[in-house]
Amino acid sequence: MGHFEMPQPTEKVQALHARMTLEEKLAQLVGFWVDQGGEVVAPMADEMATSSKYDEATPHGIGHLTRVYGTRPVDAAERATWLAGEQNRLRTQTRLGIPALVHEECLTGLAAWKAATFPTPLAWGATFDEQLVEEMGRRIGESMRALGIHQGLAPVLDVVRDPRWGRVDECISEDPYVVGMLGTAYVRGLQSQGVHATLKHFVGYSASQSGRNHAPVHAGPREIADVLLPPFEMAVRDGGVRSVMNSYAEIDGVPVASDPAYFEELLRATWGFDGVVVSDYFSVAFLHLMHGIAGGKGEAAELALTAGIDIELPTGDAYLEPLAERIRAGVTDESIVDRAVLRVLAQKEELGLLDDDFTFTPEPVDLDSPEHRDVARRLAEESIVLLTNDGTLPLAQTTGKRVALIGPNADSSEALMGCYSFANHVLAHHPGVPVGFDIPSVADTLADELAGAEITVVHGSDVTGTDRFGIDEAVAAALDSDVAIVVVGDRAGLFGRGTVGEGNDAESLELPGVQRELVERVVATATPVVLVLLTGRPYAIDWAISGSTRPGAVVQAFFPGEEGGTAIAGVLSGRVNPSGRLPVSLPRSAGAQPYSYLHPALGGTTDITTATSDPVLPFGYGLSYSTFEHTALVVDDMVVFTEATFTARVTVRNTGERRGTDVVQLYAHDEHASVTRPVAQLVGYARVELDAGDSVEVSFQVPPTRLAFTDREMRKVVEPGRIQLWVGSSCDDRETQTSVELTGETYEITGADERVVHTEVTSNVSV
Missing domain, CATH: 2.60.40.10 (Immunoglobulins)
Known part of the structure; x- marks a missing residue:
């Protein structure tokens, strides 16, 4: 195995470090969530919200400012002005004058009010287009840099192992090479703008037992080495990523956040990573509170720092006083703090935060510019996968035709966006606050695409629940139409607020609610039907692919973002020739999971079992209007x-x-x-x-x-x-x-x- 020697800190960093008190060192190793405000945008965030006041938290400086823009709907220009003043205060009113590093979520675009929302990573995977993903990363990086943000908490390089897992929409593919290629492209794009990318979640998070969030991982070392690690290695070695975030997972009983074998030995000594490792939110405290391998938060801090986690996010629950007590008592060696502080200062030096003339001056910025929307449109168009088509599509020569547009996602803008979009991540807590930019639904765009058609929009059913209130109306509309387009699927959200997203793991891979019944009832009318799936995970839809009452065409879209409605309408009309390919296998059932096309011979269907695991459609599949x-x-x-x-x-x-x-x-x-x-x-x-x-x-x-x-x-x-x-x-x-x-x-x-x-x-x- 190769072994890399880490670069030595510069004289400037060493001199600054030599002046620091213990309190000043620890302050650089934590974040502070200035505006958490009761928002549940991280696991257990409500239970673990800090009671510290911001002014009381920064007398010795601060390492990170957590989610300055992305926790509630704030005007970006006003917030940037506040941030400029705060950075100046840290520069002039703390002893060492070290500015804070500002981090923000940016998985589907900058997570800020009125900022462009791009397709979710599963849609990136469907494009197989790393050049366009890199261009998207550049656009996101431009917005972040203009607002004084230094680090983005993306991309997610977890390889999809089980579609029941709620965070599948944040992942790129079930193939590690595709994940690595597109994830590395995103890293290059973001970092080309001077914003550090952060690889998530190192490692094993997506391989959790039964697809349950935070559940134990039972992957063997070979599966970890050959399937789960390669995307991270590519982004480190080929992409030069500057930050990594740990996984919440425990692998064979050892929480990753406490394991030096991954961070110090593999990531740094073997791969040569010389950036900074940040903790996933509250994961250091979880070593005590959830995993139970530490007797208190101070011991949890020692375990995490020894493992190689340099920064505790989102706040300093463990790395401040609980750790300081152990160091003062002589229980914990301060050297592990020094190692992390030198890395943090080196990162700040690299970002220009230690420059004598550092200043942040806000400038006007368009967070949803025509350039943003152009990339969002092209990425959405390339991501749409045509699964079946008996000639029903494209819907050409629609003048005078009657079209029934049916389904809970037909006239929903929220259904176009993933869990980590600002709208679904934050605005769900703020009913009545507008999204703040144009995000036309399928219904909004279809009339322009189907020139001369008479379009009737019928809700049909909700995404969830058992209420069949609108199915009869949908059937009647279909009977009275030349073609019916049924748009069903998911609603992304956090921790129970949706059907997919962080914390929203699934027991079944049937379409949520009564949506399957809605589709089958409309198909039974004998009116030609196009089924459009707007989802964050692949569902078990064998009945729609090869069943006796299957639709004439099935279109799969994985949360295609702000231009997704336009892209879908373009595919339906034929203006856009679909080119997306399945980045994940289309599952047969929940009982067939976990499944990967990367299985050995005895991992598929054989004559020694009656329970088939074969997917309904394979990885890489997708049709076109060409052949x-x-x-x-x-x-x-x-x-x-x-x-x-x-x-x-x-x-x-x-x-x-x-x-x-x-x-x-x-x-x-x-x-x-x-x-x-x-x-x-x-x-x-x-x-x-x-x-x-x-x-x-x-x-x-x-x-x-x-x-x-x-x-x-x-x-x-x-x-x-x-x-x-x-x-x-x-x-x-x-x-x-x-x-x-x-x-x-x-x-x-x-x-x-x-x-x-x-x-x-x-x-x-x-x-």
Whole structure:
């Protein structure tokens, strides 16, 4: 294993540290939530709200200001003026004059009132478009920098393991490579603007038992190494991320927040991370209050600091007086505090906060500019997945046609946004406060798309509950129409305020409430039906995909953001040719979970069980209004050494009648290895846009790291043997296939080779 030596602090940082009292050191290791105001925007935030007054909390300075903009609806310009004054106060009225680092949530855009809301990360995954995700990150970073925010608490790099988990909409994919590629792109975009990204949640959080929030994790070390860790490694090694946040999880009985093996040994010594680790909110105190491995908050602080968690967020419940008492008593060594303080000061120096001329001067900023909306629109359009279509879509020549638009999400703007959007995260506590920017629903945009159509909007049912009050009206509207569009799905929220989102784990993967009954009753009218799913997780909808009364078309949208209504309407009309692909398998049932397409042979359907786990639709699946043909997959060299990169080429042709985009997916399977290997593994992908009839040769340069795995000795290796390769429309579709023989000795990836190198793709050779 490689071992990195950490850079030494600069003379300026060392001199500042040498002047600090214990109280001043500890103050730099905590945040303060200035405006929590009773808002429940973190687990147990109401029970753990600080009683300290802000003025009393900062006589020795402060490390972080927690969520200055994102806890309640405040005018950004007014808040920025307050922040400028506060930074000046810290500079001029504390002994050391160290400004605070300001952090904020930014997963679907800056979490501030009236700021642009982009598609949720599961929608990013559906695009397979890291360039556009990076552009989104840049736009978010611009807004944050203008408001004096230094650190964003995103992206989430948890790999989806169980769709019952409430936080699936915050995740990118069930494939670690896709998570790593898109997550690293977001990091690059955000940090290009001088704002530090924060990887969440390191590590294992999404693998919780039965998909329950904060439940124990039983993943083995090989699953952790080969599935859960690679996205974080990519963002550290390839993306240069500057901050990491711990997972709430405990793995095999050891809470991650107390485990130096992850933060000090793997993250820093092996991967070379030299940034700052922050705690997830209240997770340090949880070592005492929830996990029960510390006798008090002071002991919890010692465990967390020893593990490598430098900053306690959102406030200093453990790192202040409880820890100070132990240090004064000689129980805890102050050196662990010094180590963290030096890292924090180095981060502040990197961000310019220690500059002699540091100042924050607010400037006018448009948080929802035309540039923001353009990126939001393109990302939403690319994320929509067409699951089935018998020719009902697109809805062309609608003049004079009657359209019934039905469902609880048809005329809902909130249904377009994820859990960590400001609207669903914060404004749910403030009924009557407007969103503050334009977020048209499907109903708002459909009339413009379906020119000349007569559209009737019917609610049909609520998202949740058993009230069937509107189903009969919906049926009547469908009977009186030429086509019915039924828009159902989720409502994102926190801790019971929605059907998906943090704390909203599911026991069933059936559509919430009576929405399935609504859809089936409308389908039974024999009027052509288009089902639109606006959800934060994939649901078990086999009845809509292959049932006897299935709709004519099914469209999946994963919380597509402020331009999502426009994008959906564009797909329905045909203005937008859908190109999204499933970033997660479409589950068969809750009982088949957890499931991943990355399963070994005995992890799928076999003749030794009557309980199938096969998904209804596979990872990578998605239709288009065009059709694409993949042929002539070849490798340049049929035999290569285990340590060598090989090149695979495939011809892609648009066999449809209009221009469209294909997501070309290259999969591999290791036929024989020292440990079981997945039946399919994505090793490379490319978005390719082609005119009707055109074709292109796509070339994948696959490095050995894409085929590496953890062997029985827990070494990352590439073993000799035959690798099956194929390209198709999903992980299950072997439309064209070949193989490559790896030869030579087992190649152990060590030192500088340990990084997760991505597959280079080119597609500029027309044929």
